[in-house]
Amino acid sequence: MTINTLQDFYKILGEITENPENVVFRGVKNSSYKLVPSLGRIYDKDGYELDLVKEKLLLKVFKHRAYPFIKDYKDDALEILAIGQHHGLPTRLLDWTKNPLVALYFAVEEEFSTEEKDKNVFSCVHIYQDSKKVKLDYVLDPFSVTEVVRYIPKHWDQRIIAQGGLFTVHNNPYEPWENENLSQILIHKDVRKEIKKALNRFGIHPGSIYPDIDGIARHIKWLRSNIH
Structure with missing residues (x-):
């Protein structure tokens, strides 16, 4: 599914999201990026994947x-x-909204x-529909999960609230996630700028996505660079 306008996006959402409470989304710049957590994209000095011992050591040092x-x-x-994922720590969590x-x-x-501009590259919104609701009081050991599960963090940061953020917890962080309930919406490179401008008119911009001084500055910078 490919979109050329914001209206196309709304139309596709209406067609594929029958139960909106159990649907989550992930936007990525390049559709070739796999659904792999940040931990699954780093390796040790010898080029090997981090095992569970090394992964837990990362968390121990962070704590x-x-x-x-x-x-x-x-x-x-x-x-x-x-919290670590939110601040750049490599983890087995993947961000969704x-x-x-x-x-x-x-x-x-x-x-x-x-x-990327020279190639026929698409941006992408991943959509995941689950038949089960996410429980707010869900308690689990992230290092013992046997399948990918969703997790809603506490509202300890304004960005989590503003972005409607939640995570998937991955049992194998180095394995790209594939699931029959996953789908994609592709965005052609020629319409990215216009969609970003349309989102700004709807109040979706750096100042609202990142509700802090950094977000305000980023929004002002973007506005100045896009005035014609």
Whole structure:
């Protein structure tokens, strides 16, 4: 499925999202990117995947050094992983959103590189529909999951709230996730800029996606660069 306008996006959403409560979205700049968590994209100095021992060591060091900021969650490994993921720590979590417009924004947020512009590259919004609802009080050991599960973090950050953020927890972070309930909406490179402008008119822009001073500055910079 390919879109050329924001109206196309709305139409496709209406066709494929029968139960909106159980649908989540993930926007990516390049549709060739696999659904692999950030941990699954790093390797040790010898080029090997990080095993469970090394992965847990990452979390242990993060807990130790970030203690003043995470002490309220010090006994909740999953919540601390979510905080770490939010701040750039490689984890077995993958970011999603409940808001399709937020996902569409992330798909068109960054400019294509010169190489990408020269190729027939598409941006993408991944859609995952699950028959089961996510429980807010879901308790699990992230290192013992046997399948990919969804997880909604506590609202400890304004960005989580603004972005309608949640995560999938992956049992094998190095294996690209494939599932019969996954689908894609492709966005051609020629319409990315116009879609981003349309989203801005609907209030989806850096100032709302990142509700802090950085987001405000990014939005002003973008507005100035797009005034004709």
